[in-house]
Amino acid sequence: MIPDKRLTEEEVVAELRDGMTIAIGGWASRRKPMSLVRAIVRSSLKDLTIVSYGGPDIGLLCAAGKVRKAVYGFVSLDTIPLEPHFRIARQSGTVEAMELDEGMLLLGLQAAAWRVPFLPTRAGLGSDLLRMMPEILTVRSPYPGPDGSEGEELVAMPAIELDAALIHMNRADQGGNAQFLGPDLYMDDLMAMAAGKTFMSTERIVPTEELAATGSFHTQRISRLMVTGVVEAPHGAHFTECPPDYGRDEAFQKEYAATVSSAELWDAFRAKYLDGTEADYQRAVGVSS
Amino acid sequence: MSEISRSEVCVVAVAECFRGDGERLCNPIGTVPMIGGRLARESFEPYLVMTDGYAMFAANAMPVGVADAEVVVEAWNPYAQMFSVLWNGNRHVMMGASQMDRFGNQNFACIGDWHKPKAQLLGFRGAPGNTMNHTTSYFIPNHSPKVFVDQVDVVCGVGYDRAAELGLVASRFHEIRRVVTNLATMDFDTPDHRMRLRSIHPGVTVDDVVEATGFELVVDDRLEESRLPTAEELRLIREVLDPNNIRSAEVRG
Known part of the structure; x- marks a missing residue:
């Protein structure tokens, strides 16, 4: 029997606490659970550690003063290579950074998902990453090295323990089985397994049997074992892309990025789009059906 | 045929980086690098594997900067799989650099102190893992003493001195x-x-390069002039791989 895990954005936010470490799925400005991000912006939550292949999720939350620390492989809007709000946060020192090699971030999530303390990798050796983040240590292999001498000393990428993960999928059932219909799952499955609680928004909640009718079974990569709550959120990834349902809203992304240039612009943007409900947002940006 | 542009010389120089790579993932990032990689495959390295810029390996000669260009998918390679390919090692990436030193240590993370940067740039992105796991080349469209510096602010891509210092664990798969x-x-x-x-590109002198480099370059008697594209290469660049001449926005002249 498929359980009923349906929630609203507000009910998800009520499950979150100040100071939590929260992973956000997607990649740069692609398939981000933006309606959940906007709900956090509206909330009183603070001092969050955000783990992400970052895009406007990190930028918006930084601009709204929600982020104590960002853990990321990059923070980009794709067509705008550097996330402007995040840049300001970094350059003004208002946000602490754990700036990882993209592959190291994958390994940290995988280690947490598998409940091991670290995973070994060559990535990071020799770079300044280990010097800037001395909390990342190395480990010597117990097996002989390639030339028969002592074992190789590799980076021990620590597990990134997550209190919660937020992801957005194209389709889901009410129990949390879900599918992605675009080109890439990104690391959403790893985040969902690494997190204590995973909250998933979706373009549409459908009966379970419809999932297999919508895409091949290879697209059904999220199972209800990984999911705590499901939010039906049509256009929930706006303004990031969510193919094949919709592309990125480039015009709106530009408008968002431009607000970095003054506090007045940001305040106006926030008042116009973010201070109301999600329904207000969708009316204001013109995507509500 | 109209005059050959500097960007076209750069495209050929990029293509030459991949000569001899055979059946390998050729993964150039940026406009001129992408055209150059695709040119290598369309001319002298036919078995190279290349992406569509997203999650697919594309078998066809895709033009750059053309939305909805046709993609002949030869394999699905989403990001999680890309990291497997990367750590497996059969890949040659070409990245950019905001700073580089004489041993090829590269920075594109930030300018200034990493803890509170003067300018936050890309972050470490894939540079540490790429340089430790497989062949790396770089394309830098603005050769200047601000880029080629005595010491980079943050080492993202690992250079030869640091790889050697760590020994076999770091040097065994390292090649810039x-x-x-x-x-x-x-x-x-x-x-x-x-x-x-x-090699220096036609119209450039050794002094030009030396002046634009913030450290002492080795100049020996093997120095050549960069070769020009052949007529067939020019046709591929202009008609097939970059019909809208996006390359000229990245490299002028």
Whole structure:
């Protein structure tokens, strides 16, 4: 029997606490659970550690003063290579950074998902990453090295323990089985397994049997074992892309990025789009059906 | 045929970086690098594997900067799989750089103190893992003393001195093949892997390059002039791979 895990954005936010470490799925400005991000912006939550292949999720939350620390492989809007709000946060020192090699971030999530303390990798050796983040240590292999001498000393990428993960999928059932219909799952499955609680928004909640009718079974990569709550959120990834349902809203992304240039612009943007409900947002940006 | 542009010389210099790679993932990032990689495959390295810029390996000669260009998918390679390919090692990436030193240590993370940067740039992105796991080349469209510096602010991509210092664990898969710029091509084919001027593009003098480099380049008697595209290569560049001439926005002249 498929359980009923349906929630609203507000009910998800009520499950979150100040100071939590929260992973956000997607990649740069692609398939981000933006309606959940906007709900956090509206909330009183603070001092969050955000783990992400970052895009406007990190930028918006930084601009709204929600982020104590960002853990990321990059923070980009794709067509705008550097996330402007995040840049300001970094350059003004208002946000602490754990700036990882993209592959190291994958390994940290995988280690947490598998409940091991670290995973070994060559990535990071020799770079300044280990010097800037001395909390990342190395480990010597117990097996002989390639030339028969002592074992190789590799980076021990620590597990990134997550209190919660937020992801957005194209389709889901009410129990949390879900599918992605675009080109890439990104690391959403790893985040969902690494997190204590995973909250998933979706373009549409459908009966379970419809999932297999919508895409091949290879697209059904999220199972209800990984999911705590499901939010039906049509256009929930706006303004990031969510193919094949919709592309990125480039015009709106530009408008968002431009607000970095003054506090007045940001305040106006926030008042116009973010201070109301999600329904207000969708009316204001013109995507509500 | 109209005059050959500097960007077209750069495209050929990039293509030459991938000569001899055979059946390998050729993964150039940026406009001129992408055209150059695709040119290599369409001319002298036919078995290279290349992406569509997203999650697919594309078998066809895709034009750059053309929305909804046709993709002949030969394999699905989403990001999680890309990291497997990367750590498996059969990949040659070409990245950019905001700063680089004489041993090929590269920075594009930030300018200034990493803890509170003057300018936050890309972050470490894939540079640490790429340089430790497979061949890396670089394309730098703005050769200047601000880019080629004595010491980079943050080492993202690992250079030869640091790889050697760590020994076999770091050096066994490490190769920085070439650095192509708007002025010249460099390599590290010297006894201690210091950067060497390999070829200068037509119309550029050795002094031009030396003046635009913030450290001493090795200049030896193997120095050549960068080769021009052949007629067939020019046709591929202009008609097939970059019909809208986006390359000229990245490298002028």
